[in-house]
Amino acid sequence: MHDLVITSRRAVLPDGERPAAVAVRDGRITGIHAPDAAPEAAERVDLGDVALLPGLVDSHVHVNEPGRTHWEGFASATRAAAAGGVTTIVDMPLNSLPPTVDVPALEAKRAAAAGRCAVDVAFWGGAIPGNLAHLRPLHEAGVRGFKCFLSPSGVEEFPPLGAAELRAVMAEIASFDGLLIVHAEDPELLADPAGPGYAEFLGSRPGESERRAVERVIALARETGVRAHILHVSSALCLEPLAQARREGVRITAETCPHYLTLAAEQVPEGATQFKCCPPIRGEANRDELWAGLAAGVLDCVVSDHSPSTPELKVPDFAAAWGGISSLQLGLSAIWTEASRRGHGLGDVVRWMAGAPAALADLDGKRSGPGPGGKGSIAAGNDADLVAFDPGAAQTVDAAALHHRNPVTPYHGRTLSGVVRTTWLRGRAVRDTPHGNLL
Structure with missing residues (x-):
């Protein structure tokens, strides 16, 4: 039993963009599967046409x-x-x-x-x-x-x-x-x-x-x-x-x-x-x-x-x-x-x-091997750091609504394409309780 499986028709993988189901256990990606061949999981998320990015x-x-x-x-x-x-x-x-x-x-x-x-x-x-x-x-x-x-x-x-x-x-x-x-x-x-x-x-x-x-x-x-x-x-x-x-x-x-x-x-x-x-x-x-x-x-x-x-x-x-x-x-x-x-x-x-x-920054695990690494791509063995990104949605920037401490940005009032729907850090959705590591 896996902790999480995320399915998207637009998963952005090292070998290209395609439909895929990404399986996660203990904070790491265990495998990339066809959507109809995903393993059992305690939680399943189907993004549909929303893209799945690392x-x-x-x-x-x-x-x-x-x-x-x-x-x-x-x-x-x-x-x-x-x-x-x-x-x-x-x-x-x-x-x-x-x-x-x-x-x-x-x-x-x-x-x-x-x-x-x-x-x-x-x-x-x-x-x-x-x-x-x-x-x-x-x-x-x-x-x-x-x-x-x-x-x-x-x-x-x-x-x-x-x-x-x-x-x-x-x-x-x-x-x-x-x-x-x-x-x-x-x-x-x-x-x-x-x-x-x-x-x-x-x-x-x-x-x-x-x-x-x-x-x-x-x-x-x-x-x-x-x-x-x-x-x-x-x-x-x-x-x-x-x-x-x-x-x-x-x-x-x-x-x-x-x-x-x-x-x-x-x-x-x-x-x-x-x-x-x-x-x-x-x-x-x-x-x-x-x-x-x-x-x-x-x-x-x-x-x-x-x-x-x-x-x-x-x-x-x-x-x-x-x-x-x-x-x-x-x-x-x-x-x-x-x-x-x-x-x-x-x-x-x-x-x-x-x-x-x-x-x-030597965070992809390729120079120094396992440890604080496995970042930057959706691949088996990497940390399950994932993003649901809706590329067709639009947002108009309101500086006061950003999470930055001070509401100052040159993007205020600009309409941008693409909206982040959910961010997962090592397989856990980022919510109010911080669970980031110091690497």
Whole structure:
């Protein structure tokens, strides 16, 4: 007797989309069956034409707890994740206080998260000037990799790495085959905005700053052999050097975000600082090129870079407001809206938003084997992290109704395609009582 069998005429599986019955026992998927050959189960759910997806993995989430829980916290962030079909998040090492740059800080973060998470949570560590000796202990304590900045982060407790520091960090992480994830903007090409509007803000962070920083990371990854990942690519100027590096065998991957794929600079309303993020949302032609890079596999992942703040920090203008987009609950629907319009299927979305982020953070069980893994696909042996997603339904976003702690999002008032009906974490529907694990 199984605990649960979920049947759908649109199950999105590693080998394609087809009718299937997914059987679950003790929190894991035991098998994928034809709908008319499903085993007996204590609970049966028939989704009909509602699609069954693997739970998404969002490897770029700023939870901010402890220290800045009034911006976002584990309880609110993970509720938002579950409502958006995300069953695993990987928490960034900033903007919490203290940042996750040594083992005691990681323990403080785990203590803050314990018992409060509606979905599973893993953690990134941080690489900053002066913490080189803490990287290996953090790796051994279970962080999934290390984040660094090449330009100012926006918070003084997480400064950027200089050229010599970056090389030393890469060599150290390569020594234990870890992963370095990089906010890649060249500070020499950044400037203070020349005025309060979006055009001036966009002009202060040109795409060439991203490309030059990406080229620097590629050169050092080639030299040191480290695994490196470029965060939140917003400029299509990065695509050519990334593609060339991969052809040469450099161990480098890259991601982009829903806001870069669904929003455009031409659409930013006057004074709408909820659209401000770093690097910035660029023009429509650039957005089309990012989609082409995603389709070609130059960009691997689509993740939220959920970086919330209080409404008071999003004023008074684009020069002064906090740069961060709140979208954790909306990423799946936002991407499906645009992806379906461009001819992509649910299988593509699952690859970008579940499989690739799970592999990046070593949560798919393929690098390190059984344990905290088995995420990102509907396959026998994996955790039964599943999502009922109605791709034909529509929703109009009301920021005040979202589970994020603060009602600030550029998607407010937009109509998106696709609605999450139910999210299961290890075979249990996510309800009011949190049952997420710390990975």
